[in-house]
Amino acid sequence: MARVRQSPAIDVDKQATPKTGIQKKTPVKPAVKRGRKKSVSPPPTTRSSRSQSQTRRPSVKLAKTSTDEHLRSRSRPVEVKDPFRPLAADISSDRLVETPVPKAKLPRNFWVMNNKELSPPWIACSGFVPPAMVEFLMRCKKRTAIGVKWKKGDQITNMEGALHTFVTSIELAWLHGERGYNKGHTFTPYLPISKFRSGRQVLVSNMIHQDFETDEVMMVLSSLRKTKTTLIADFKIPLTKEKQSDDIRNKYDDALRRLMVYSLTLDGELPSIEVGSATAMSRAQAKSFLAKKVLKVASSNVLAQVKKRLFWMSSKKDSPLLSLEILVTTAYHQFRNEMDALERICTHQGYIYTFSAPKIFIGEFGSQDGLMACIYAAGLKHYLQTTKLKKMRVFQVPDVPGEWVSWMRTALSAAPGVRVMTKQELYTKKDPSDPYNPPYAGTMLVLHNCSDGFGQNIQYEIGSGSLDAIIGRFTSAAGSLLNYREDLVSMVSMHAE
Secondary structure: OOOOOOOOOOOHHHOOOOOOOOOOOOOOOOOOOOOOOOOOOOOOOOOOOOOOOOOOOOOEEEHHHOOOHHHOOOOOOOOOOOOOOOOOOOOOOOOOEEEEEEOOOOHHHHHHHOHHHOOOOEEEEOOOOOHHHHHHHHHOOEOOOOOOOOOOOOOOOHHHHHHHHHEEEEEEEEEOEEEEEOOOEEEEEOOOEOOEEEEEEEEEEOOOOOOOOOOOOHHHHHEOOOOOEOOOOOEEEOOHHHHOOHHHHHHHHHHHHHHHHHHHOOOOOEOOHHHHOOOOEOHHHHHHHHHHHHHOOOOOOHHHHOOOOEEEOOOOOOOOEEEHHHHHHHHHHHHHHHHHHHHHHOOOOOEEEEOOOOOHHHOOOOOOOOHHHHHHHHHHHHHHHHOOOOOEEEEEOOOOOOOHHHHHHHHHHHOOOOEEEOHHHHOOOOOOOOOOOOOOOOOEEEEEOOOOOOEOHHHHOOOOOOHHHHHHHHEOHHHHOOOOOOOOOOOEEEOOO
């Protein structure tokens, strides 16, 4: 049966074969053991071959030795020697079992109260994220962030929210029913077993989508300015009370933006609007370029192909001029951080990956013209061309209107060993209470939670139409992500860039 993973505070040298899982209080039949060959985890992939030896990265210092006054008194967990220990071999998403959750109890409420029985998340980060920011971003989200970015009194600034795009948490969770969509996200509970809810163990990925819900986050990061954008000298992370000063916050956000621009472009900089406008494309031209020159043809290095590519957001006067290179490279980082982590977590099982395409979070783009679908597909294609996936068995394409399905399928041609399926093909079992029908036994189902980098919607949102609310209310994920968990950031892996 599933097991609780030992606390990082325990002497790791005394742990024999550590298990990762969730403790169950009610007995269940053990999963059938299946023989699997061991596989060495793939090495981290690198963004490019650009040498950074000539430019020193800035030193990012904490204000008064802490990212925030709320973190000062927290004792840090001891360092775990192997922060990405894989799941135990007998954990999979195949079967529904009885769980400790009473059938009349909302799963989120039960698991938040019993969060010590849950494992903390695995956290995968791009190498340019200042290590101090990882704990800050995981612990300091506001209660909810529905259409709202930074506002007075908040702890996370807009560029810190953009930086969260490169920090992805994944947790092992109990799923207590099936998700659906009918003019909004819906949920159908699994039939209870006796007096308790049934459930299956899944992985929930909190990959932060590129936030174009407003023009305050990714639009600012990827837009050209009147002057060239280059790396600046060392800077510190201010305290929350210091961030309330517009001058301090704006200078700090500018420093973070410059760090991300440096890390996401092959030249390490963006030109001025005056220089960049000479070669800028329209949105239609940008989409055509990605479709015809990147996605539909053989390409050895997608990131090199989008180098210095720029496009106007619209034909209106004073329209933002955006870096296509930054957006495609960001998509690459998103998939790389998430999938490299899943490859290591599911060493024994393999996994079935389901992708939830952004809609709300690309509001400034509009969800129907297909440009953002091409951007994500280009980033995915580069990842698949630079990394051989060993554990992904299925990629479930998003069940949304528009061009997401076709462009994702095009990108996945770079991974012929991965089976591409729709949700309708993956959920074909005749039992209406449990339609999930994986084509490979013993695998983990990976669900996407759509959120931004500012709020804990998965923990607090109570609406019925949001995926955040559905995942939050009817899984145990919120209990693993409580910002006061002592072990919240005990399993962190940083990529070398």
